[in-house]
Amino acid sequence: MGLRPPAAHSSASTATPNPNPTPTPTDGAPETKPLTGNGSGVGVGLGVGLGVGVGGGSKSRFRGWMNRQAPLDQQYQPTEIEHIANVVTHGVCMMPSMIATYELIRRSANMSQYVAASVYGTALSMLFAISTTFHSVFYCKSDCNMRHVLHRCDRAMIYVFIAGSYFPWLTISTPNSGLLKEMQWIIWLLATLGIAYQQMFHERYKKLETIFYLITGIGPVIAITISGSRLAGIEELKLGGLLYFIGIFFFKSDGRIPMAHAIWHIFVAFGATVHYMAILNYLYPASDSTATNNIQDIKIGNDEF
Template sequence: METVTSLAATRYQPTEYEHAANCATHGFWILPSLVGGSVLYFLSVDQWHRVAAWLYGMGLTGLFVTSTLFHTAAWKISHLRKVEQRFHMCDRMAIYFFIAASYSPWLMLRELGPWACHMRWLIWVMACGGSTYVFFFHERYKLVELLGYVAMGAVPALVILSMVDRAGVCELATGGVFYVVGVVFFKSDGLVPFAHAIWHLFVAIGAGIHYYAIWRYLYLPGVIKVQLN
């Protein structure tokens, strides 16, 4: 309990307006992410497309839901340190599964090299490993957590580059740039007003670009092909 209290005490305490912005900037995207995942599911032309759409939709929606719940808890029940800490842990764990879910459509629906295909399941092992680390060492070694997210984002990207069909890679890179630049604001709480809310906006933009790429290059071609046949 002392560890939880001390960690909460050292963390930057947002203003009321910043709390509201933190909730709104991710809460707003919950419904669109549900709709977006459903659209991909109904555009699916086979079982693999449906599984990929389900995984991606759940990861995308889960990220915005857990983030909104945590920031709501940090705003309204911050005096319940242990409860807030549990929400914070879930928020951090959801990021690992969101990264895995974001890559899954590309890894499942594109032709990969003989060694690269193993990343389809390795990325979920990485997500489980990262979540286990958060469960046991949450907020103790922040640099290690940050490096874990960077590794989760970078390693599968190397596999994506091995694809024969590279359509959509430009959009993937662009979305990745938004995530990376957003980290600057993520680490600027207390230095830049509304820094965390700005980080949320960068995440939403990056996720939107990645969603467009998945819809445009992985799902739309299948629908067009079925219609032409």
């Protein structure tokens, strides 16, 4: 008979106890999982969208859709997704704005209409073209001289576009007298002052810059309202202004709301569409030449019309 091997000791008797056992859900401690960009990110993202802080930096919240807020004297740095959205939301408006300009010029029947169509159409087309170019360069080259120059041009075009949007109303459809007569040059003066301020204090005193935008954009509407002029299309003019006004909230919300600047672009596109359709329908009606010539040909500096 062979010798029987010694009996194996029980693992329970030989195992070394773990001095720091990992708690499990059954130990009374809740199971924790790290935040990721998947399911848990959705709940956190909702908090970000509502402006609710959830401990820690915003970089861990809605990762990829939004970066931290920029310091007061610096430019916000978008994420890759935000870059693409910024390019697309105004890029798709470039060709329609050029077609819209051509249509206004085609319908023009007198010098005032030609001039107004050219000024407004150029401002409309340049707004979307410069914005798209700037955001494309910003996306491809994060830091270069061209990017900084285009950024200044992009901000300056806001003032030019505001003045250009009012130009047809102040030169074609309104009596050239009183307060509205003065607004024909005041609106360009406000735009010039705004551009000069923006160039001198670029990315500084941002709240004051926003106030300049509001004064330039709202001032003419107030002037038209208090003048008592029965301006055809005034309701559309106010609606477009309201869209711009709401959009400013997103314009100033980079780093607080995901893709805020792209949302601002969308409000600009809708506001510009409302204003363009009002100008097209009321100042450049698509009927025969008799209807077109019924629009009063107001000449700048001439009190008779």
